[in-house]
Amino acid sequence: MERSTSTGKPNHAAAENSITVLDGGGDKRKQTKKKNQDKEEEEEEAELSVERIFESKEVPPWRSQLTVRAFVVSFVLGVLFTFIVMKLNLTTGIIPSLNVSAGLLGFFFVKTWTKLLEKSGLLNQPFTRQENTVIQTCVVASSGIAFSGGFGSYLFGMAEVVAKQSTEANDPQNIKNPALGWMIGFLFIVSFLGLFSVVPLRKIMIIDFKLIYPSGTATAHLINSFHTPQGAKLAKKQVRALGKFFSFSFLWAFFQWFFTAGDSCGFASFPTFGLKAYENRFYFDFSPTYVGVGMICPHLINISLLVGGILSWGIMWPLIQNKKGHWYPADLSPSNLHGLQGYSLFIGIAMILGDGLYNFVKVLGRTLFGLYHQLTKRDPESVRQVGARSPTPNSSIPYDDQRRTQLFLKDEIPACFAVVGYVGMAIISSATLPHIFPPLKWYYIVVIYLCAPTLAFCNAYGCGLTDWSLASTYGTLAIFTIGAWAGSSHGGVLAGLAACGVMMNIVSTASDLMQDFKTGYMTMASPRSMFVSQVIGTAMGCVISPCVFWLFFKAFHNLGVPGSAYPGPYATVFRNMSILGVEGFSALPKHCLTLCYVFFIGAVVINAIRDAVGKDIAKYIPIPMAMAIPFYLGSYFAIDMCLGSLILFIWTKIDKAKADAFGPAVASGLICGEGIWTLPSSILALAGVQPPICMKFLARKTNAKVDVFLGS
Known part of the structure; x- marks a missing residue:
């Protein structure tokens, strides 16, 4: 036989x-x-088989994957990406995935480092894909704190500059101005709980349930390809493309700075489509960052932003403005929330809440159904084989899965370690957070921590199915729940915003860690090295992000002011959500509540239609969440992003292979160049160095009046 x-x-x-x-x-x-x-x-x-390619290379022990050079590079890239995320946080609130850039730049820096050492004969340890994964994990964890830390949302929403834009809840007990000390302390207290909350579930999520985690999987494929001969050659070309467009973006931002000596000066205020369109925030603002973001974001997101801008600033706000004196007093300032600003803000919030609630219910339903299916329909024999300590040679499981599973299960993280870590951090934060935020009582925090592991699991599981993190939605739930519990007379607005921060940090870091576990699983990086790099990256972020935000806060005097270079739109949105949760609908101007109901229901209906018609038709139906963003900000960034989308679309039609290979690198270069310019521009502002020229655009009649005035 x-x-x-x-x-x-x-x-x-x-x-x-x-x-x-x-x-x-x-x-x-x-x-x-x-x-x-x-x-x-x-x-x-x-x-x-990927693992057959790397079969001859020994997988280093988990401690060897955590190198000094990896964390030095991670720190440098963490600072770079924190500036980028902070700039986007304080302008539009749209933050693309920077995983590709982190993996690519990490590969480039360490590869250059090792080549120099190799030529000098000092190279002791070769650069591996596991070390590359550690760098990517650490960088994303570090820069991710700039988002989950709330510097563009709940944390900045506590500041006086945001509170004074509303006549409600702007008393001292509902205000907490930024200060470097308490911000760093707050982040260290709340940012690690999410890591401990899902560690015991890693085997269930990754191996038993085989969740996809699309971003984690895509990043793993990218890192694996870098460490093949063909992938290394392509990576060098991608880095060159990134470097070219980084230089262009940085130099263009430097050139633009000379013309921004006052408010509404420079190329960013160029009335591309005429002065009337400019008044309604329709113009191209010459920002490489938004063009790059548009190249990374899906086409539908960019079109949805433009549709939202046309619907709001092109149709609705001019019509509501005609009701001045009837629906709201004619003598109100443009930034007063009882005037036009209130309609633009609260209707946008209604759409965000409608979209968030729909997707929360949908993802939660899919999570529960998936759990039920996994627990009742799975094949016990296949689970037994996958969960085995070592792969069986006669198993029907693919070779790659056998090798990856063996390593993933070998380096265990004890469940008792996670439980003790979570309970210990919860006790510390319950005792210390009320000293930072007096309205946030210790029993509010205990309730949050009792509910948080379940919500963290739901977010991590839902992210594995859909690649959609609902951290902001869970934070909104905390705003309304804790804010209403505290009450308006006991600092409920501040308590709601602080509770939002606690919840957002837990559920956000939980899903990020599980994404990283998936990346580590596919690159044969040890779960222990993934966890340690995530912890170190989070610790870096807890220091870097507050320092970068503090630089912005001190350098730009009009930070958070509507119409400024850094309006911080989501800070206003989150604060007004908290006001709405505490004080009810009394803060809304006339007929605003009716319009909010209409757009809330509209967001739910649009999402339901998108799910009902199937993917082929849904790709032509706008996304309500994206449509809502220009309601408050205007369409200037949407036009930039649509241009980026158009460039990528044309490039794909001309040469799809090159567009797929170099599109993300070009986009990353455009984003990074202008993003890093904010560092020298902030230093110049702190040093009192002002741009020498103000370039403004005036109507002909206005210009004639200015000439007459100057002539007199």
Whole structure:
């Protein structure tokens, strides 16, 4: 009897072939054909197998994956990406995934480092894909604090500059101005709980449930490709493209700075479509950052932003403005929330809440259904094989999964360590947070921490299914729940914003860690090294992000003011959500509540239609969450992003292969260049160095009056 030599093939296939040998000449030909097919399948599997490519390379122990050079590079890139995220936080609030840039730049820096050491004969440890994964994890964890830390949302929403834009809840007990000390302390207290909350579930999520985690999987494929000969060559070309557009973006931002000596000066205020369109915030502001973001974001997001801008600033706000004196007093300032600003803000909030609630229910439903399906329908035998300490040679599980599973289960993180860590951090934060935020009582925090692990699991599981983190939605739930519990007379607005921060940090870091576990699983990086790099990256972020925000806060005097270079729109949105939760609908101007109901229901209906019609038609239906953003800000950034989307679309039509390979690198260069310019511009502002020129654009009649005035 012949034996099957195929790796990972069940023995019954060989048994079938040996039985057919006994049946005569015709069946022998069938047997030969079947053996050839099996051989072709084996060869095809070998070609597709990633781990066979790296089979000859030994996987370093988890401690060896955590190198000094990896964390030095991570710190440098963490600072760079924190500036970028902070700039986006304080302008539009739209933050694209920077995982590709982190992985690419991490590969480039360490590869350059190791080549120099290799030439000098001092190289002790080669650069591996596991170390590359550690860098990417650490960088994303570090810069992620700039988002989950609330510097563009709940934390900045506590500041006086945001509170004074409203006549409600702007008393001292509902205000907490930024200060470097308490911001760093707050982040260190709340940013690590999410890491401990989902560690015991890593095997269930990654191996038993086989969740996809699209971003984590895509990042792993990218890192794996970098460490092949062909991938390394492509990575060098991608880095060159990134460097070219980084230089262009940085120099263009430097050039623009000379013309921004006052408010509404410079190329960013160029009335591209005329002065009337400019008044209604329709113009191209020459920002490479938004063009780059548009190249990374899906086309539908960019179109949705533009549709939202046309609907609001092109149609609705001019109509509501005609009701001045009837719906709201005619003598109100443009920034007063009882005037037009109130309609633009609260209607946008209604759409965000409608979209968030719909997706929360949908993802929660999919999570519960998925759990039920996994627990009741899965094959116990396959789970037993996957969960085994070492892969069985006759298993039907693919070779890649066997190797990855073996390593993933070898370096265990004890569940008791996670439980003790979570309980210990919860006790510390329950005792210390009320000293930072007096309205946030200790029993509010205890309730949050009792509910948080369940919500963190839901967010991590939902992110694994859909790649959609609902951290802001969970934070909104905390705003309304804790804010209403505290009450308006006991600092409920500040308590709601602080509770939002606690909840957002837990659920956001939980889903980020599980994404990183997926990346580590596919690159053969140890779960222990992933956890440690996430902890170190989070600790870096707890210091870097407040320092970068403090630089912005001190350098730009009009930070958070509507119409300024850094309006911080989501800070206003989050604060007014908290006011709404504490004081009810009394803060809304006339007929605003009715319009809010309409747009809330509209957001739910649009989402339901998108899910009902299928993907082919849904890609032509705008996304309500994206549509809501220009309601408050205007369409200037949407036009930039649509231009980026158009560039990528045309490039794809001309040369799809090059567009796919170099599009993310070009976009990252555009984003990074202008983003890093904020560092020298902030230093110049702190040093009192002002731009020498103010370039403004005036109507002909206004210009004539200015000439007459100057002539007199």
